[in-house]
Amino acid sequence: MSITDDEIATQPRLWREALAGLDQARDLLAAPGEKVLVIGCGTSAFVAESLAFLREEAGLGVTDAGYASEPRVWRDWDRVVAITRSGTTTEVIAALRDVPAGVRRVVVTGVADSPVAEFADDILDLAAADEKSVVQTRFPTTFLTLARAALGYDVEPAITAVEEALALPLPIDLGGLDHFVYLGTGWTHGLAQEAALKIREAAQAWSESYPVLDYRHGPLAVAHPGSLVWLFGSADAALADDIRRTGATVLLGSTEPLVDLVQAQRLAVAIAAQRGLDPDQPRHLTRSIILS
The missing domain is CATH 3.40.50.10490 (Glucose-6-phosphate isomerase like protein; domain 1)
Structure with missing residues (x-):
């Protein structure tokens, strides 16, 4: 799918379709009271930052964000959420490999049978939002919409507003x-x-x-x-x-x-x-x- 044809325009439709997985997203992303680390590289690192802020704002618990490629001192996180569209990013796989035993590892990806699956306890599969383009557009926005809904935010106004903006x-x-x-x-x-x-x-x-x-x-x-x-x-x-x-x-x-x-x-x-x-x-x- 190319960002020069209908990839950007299809985002509101994909967001609505992704909400069918809301129950699983709540289980994997909300986890009230748990301490959570969200990681990614590039676009996924920026999405991780947004998710961390939203989860704390929703009162669900301490949430940190970081680059998968950057070493960090381990803290007492209960769960690590790794975002990787392709499921093949070396730094994400390496970071998950180093997660201590007993910490739940959640992977958000567009390719569920990719190499990162070996290091995941749970997978949030967003294959419908995957894209062939090097440049990401609809994968991160679909995940953010689903994540916001999972954290208790009303996303329907956002979907409607984007539909209206895209028509102009x-x-x-x-x-x-x-x-x-x-x-x-x-x-x-x-x-x-x-x-x-x-x-x-x-x-x-x-x-x-x-x-x-x-x-x-x-x-x-x-x-x-x-x-x-x-x-x-x-x-x-x-x-x-x-x-x-x-x-x-x-x-x-x-x-x-x-x-x-x-x-x-x-x-x-x-x-x-x-x-x-x-x-x-x-x-x-x-x-x-x-x-x-």
């Missing part, structure tokens, strides 16, 4: 833009990081991501009339005014952050088309990192 043209004038900045707060910081990665991967564009209020602490220095600064999950008017003084274009996020992420995916595809690039096959990248 992208509300951004691409002319003169050469710099793309995404700012998030709380669980949307992970979404902002993912949005910035999408435009780097798909369009080879200069992009950055930061916590909303940290943007004044240095990164604002490079804002200029070619910058687009997009605030996810925040409508900080004072910060927006500070950014506009640089000549940059400011977008205040939707009340539903997943609308912003899907629109950012659309923007990445549009910039890739403008530059004559194939957004499905970024240079130097592969669908999965497998190390010898």
